[in-house]
Amino acid sequence: MAIHTQESLSGFIASEPHLSFTERGDARLFVKIGQEHYRREDDGSFTQTETTFHDLVAFRKTAERAHQRFAKGDKFVAEGYTHHYDRTDDNGQPIKVEEFVAKKIGHDLARTRYTVDRPRRAQEHDSLDAGIEDAALSPDAPRRTSATATAVVR
Template identity: 45%
Template structure:
């Protein structure tokens, strides 16, 4: 076999967890898709008695390109909780001199703990199905499988 040795270290990138705070704005031409939106991150701290204290929510720029932009455009809407893998990039506006940081996402996914999403199905079932469509009836009863029974008992064999 002519296999290349695998790198034992996993791909490590920066992760972003938050919610979509603005409507995602797709742009770009064919082959150079771009997606931009503002994302919010909730922050918490622990008090001396162990209770959680909610800190102010921070807002950040999230940008995606090519395949991640297409995926995000289909998957994400304002108010959705998501997870993203990518990297941060700092840039300075040449006109104002203001420095800003944006998160460049390479992958998106919903936070399944906070979203009502089923894997392998459209995210918004109510928007995908027409109201007059009849759903097939499902049987609720469970019938155990039939097992073949021997006609008579076999004696146990000693070892």
């Protein structure tokens, strides 16, 4: 069987995460993300060039979890796909837009300090949502604001 692959994207969260809901009631996360770019020099060193900024969205549980766990400045790695679409700008002119739709997203291991909490499996139906109240996922719930992350790995 072939290895399943998708597009990936890494960078940093450049704006405060914004959680909204679609007309169908699905959670939708929107953030601006930044990507630093580097040029390799002849001597083997690297020179930082421009930083580019892009839109990232996520939906449903991924959106809710990311909104709860990410803050501006966090480094991330995401898996998903690039979505291209047309819209009109403020002057009524049509423009082409792209956004990255994250199906999976997490903190970047190489650039984030964090601890892992591995509780014993007390229930047969253990899940990523164990111990998280629905109220904690609401847009009004306080979010983590530190640049360091606490990850739960099971």
